[in-house]
Amino acid sequence: MKKILLVDDDKDLSQSLANLFDSDKYHFDFLEDGMEVGNFVREHNEVDLVMLDVNLPSLSGLDVLKQIKQIKDDLPVIIISGFVSTENAIEAMKEGAYEYLTKPFELEKLIETVNKACGFLSHSTSNQISEPQPGGNEIGEIVGKSPEIVEIAKLIGQVANSDAAVLIFGESGTGKELVARAIHRSSRRKNNAFLSVNCAALPETLLESELFGHEKGAFTGAYFKRIGKFEQANNGSLFLDEIGDMSMLTQSKLLRVLQEKELERVGGSETINVDVRIVAATNKSLVQCMKDGSFRVDLFYRLKVVSIFLPPLRERRSDIPILVDHFMNKYAGQMNQSSKKLSKNAMQLLTKYNWPGNVRELENNIHTALVMSKSDLLQPEDFPINSEAGKPVDIDMENIQEDYTDTFKKIIDPVMPNLIINSPGQIYQFMESAFERAIISSCLKHFDGNQVKTAETLGISRNTLRDRISRYEIY
Numbered sequence: 423m424k425k426i427l428l429v430d431d432d433k434d435l436s437q438s439l440a441n442l443f444d445s446d447k448y449h450f451d452f453l454e455d456g457m458e459v460g461n462f463v464r465e466h467n468e469v470d471l472v473m474l475d476v477n478l479p480s481l482s483g484l485d486v487l488k489q490i491k492q493i494k495d496d497l498p499v500i501i502i503s504g505f506v507s508t509e510n511a512i513e514a515m516k517e518g519a520y521e522y523l524t525k526p527f528e529l530e531k532l533i534e535t536v537n538k539a540c541g542f543l544s545h546s547t548s549n550q551i552s553e554p555q556p557g558g559n560e561i562g563e564i565v566g567k568s569p570e571i572v573e574i575a576k577l578i579g580q581v582a583n584s585d586a587a588v589l590i591f592g593e594s595g596t597g598k599e600l601v602a603r604a605i606h607r608s609s610r611r612k613n614n615a616f617l618s619v620n621c622a623a624l625p626e627t628l629l630e631s632e633l634f635g636h637e638k639g640a641f642t643g644a645y646f647k648r649i650g651k652f653e654q655a656n657n658g659s660l661f662l663d664e665i666g667d668m669s670m671l672t673q674s675k676l677l678r679v680l681q682e683k684e685l686e687r688v689g690g691s692e693t694i695n696v697d698v699r700i701v702a703a704t705n706k707s708l709v710q711c712m713k714d715g716s717f718r719v720d721l722f723y724r725l726k727v728v729s730i731f732l733p734p735l736r737e738r739r740s741d742i743p744i745l746v747d748h749f750m751n752k753y754a755g756q757m758n759q760s761s762k763k764l765s766k767n768a769m770q771l772l773t774k775y776n777w778p779g780n781v782r783e784l785e786n787n788i789h790t791a792l793v794m795s796k797s798d799l800l801q802p803e804d805f806p807i808n809s810e811a812g813k814p815v816d817i818d819m820e821n822i823q824e825d826y827t828d829t830f831k832k833i834i835d836p837v838m839p840n841l842i843i844n845s846p847g848q849i850y851q852f853m854e855s856a857f858e859r860a861i862i863s864s865c866l867k868h869f870d871g872n873q874v875k876t877a878e879t880l881g882i883s884r885n886t887l888r889d890r891i892s893r894y895e896i897y
């Protein structure tokens with residue numbers, strides 16, 4: 423017989439929950455107030471599992487969880503929450519909860535979890551003493567309530583107390599940096615620095631001096647000694663963004679620092695000890711990079727002790743409405759425009775759109791709409807994504823001008839707002855190669871793939887044509 427203590431202020435719910443379980447196998451005790459749990463656990467050594475509601479009178483479920491863990495570290499506790507909060511999920515797992523479940527339950531999941539927890543002997547969380555938590559930390563909170571986001575929050579809580587390296591991957595704008603910050607904020611390093619380095623933004627030598635520092639005179643232009651981010655982040659966390667773009671040489675230096683926990687500044691000989699937790703992120707496939715030989719396998723496994731995948735927004739659309747609310751409040755507050763609301767049609771547009779730029783694109787759209795709209799009710803046309811993009815372009819074949827400028831402009835105008843949001847700094851390059859590719863494919867098609875005629879007609883050499891065909895993978 424397994425003994426379960428169920429703590430919830432809703433008596434009826436507790437009873438009906440208990441009724442779901444086989445009374446030959448499970449015995450339930452009930453409490454309604456968090457204050458009584460500590461004593462109960464102390465006096466009833468035979469309790470096998472505690473199920474705790476988060477919202478309890480007088481003492482919150484999370485505080486009760488901490489008490490229980492102090493009394494009996496290996497007693498499994500399932501936290502039950504009436505609403506999804508990623509901060510609660512992180513906190514619960516960090517404090518050693520066995521599971522974090524949200525109401526309404528999926529019954530199968532609930533029963534399975536209880537069965538597992540009861541067959542559970544020793545609980546393997548570390549025995550770290552938790553520091554007091556800053557209350558109601560909403561800055562940088564991960565907003566969302568899809569099952570995917572809840573799983574991510576739980577994972578953050580699980581890794582928080584360790585120093586394990588975490589590798590975060592996901593498309594651009596999915597919230598990788600936000601997650602990295604949340605890991606730091608929930609860790610014992612939270613009162614020390616969280617620093618971030620974008621590995622794609624700097625050429626090799628500068629990146630090395632950014633990471634490891636340099637001595638005065640180490641290279642031309644090194645007029646002063648410089649302390650690198652590793653040293654500055656000592657006892658804290660270092661976020662290595664776009665790690666997939668790091669050169670092989672820098673990778674080998676990084677690997678050494680991670681293995682030895684010590685470094686020398688560029689041009690220096692003194693060995694400096696560093697204790698830094700690494701969180702890395704990439705939107706590239708590192709597996710592909712390893713195949714190409716541009717990423718070290720040993721470094722990959724060093725960085726990926728735990729990996730977190732952030733799914734694209736289009737694969738967790740249930741997060742869209744709550745994110746929309748969040749950004750509306752954020753910007754409306756900043757701009758003193760709290761009266762602005764979203765029309766039904768606008769919300770429909772936002773939930774249906776594909777969001778190639780993910781949460782960042784959504785955030786930008788809401789910001790723009792709040793700035794641009796004249797009325798208090800935001801309509802679909804206030805959002806950049808609702809520009810003419812995707813609508814067929816009406817080209818007047820009869821009156822095409824000699825230089826084609828107007829014709830091309832007609833095609834580009836509607837996609838420009840999206841490009842500005844999603845590819846700043848790359849639009850020219852992006853459009854130029856798209857254009858080149860289009861001309862060549864079109865002409866090749868016209869001549870049934872005949873390269874001699876295509877090159878001649880376009881007025882380019884056959885070498886150039888062959889080069890472009892392979893560069894753009896035109897078949």
Ligand SMILES: Nc1ncnc2c1ncn2[C@@H]1O[C@H](COP(=O)(O)OP(=O)(O)OP(=O)(O)O)[C@@H](O)[C@H]1O
Nearest residue numbers: 564565566593594595596597598599600705781782
């Ligand atoms: N779940 C979320 N809740 C609230 N804000 C979010 C969420 N996800 C992303 N954001 C916001 O979206 C923006 C982009 O997030 P972030 O910079 O973390 O993405 P990223 O994955 O690092 O993108 P990139 O690969 O382009 O660097 C930020 O302003 C961030 O605060």
Ligand SMILES: [Mg+2]
Nearest residue numbers: 595598599663
């Ligand atoms: Mg980022």
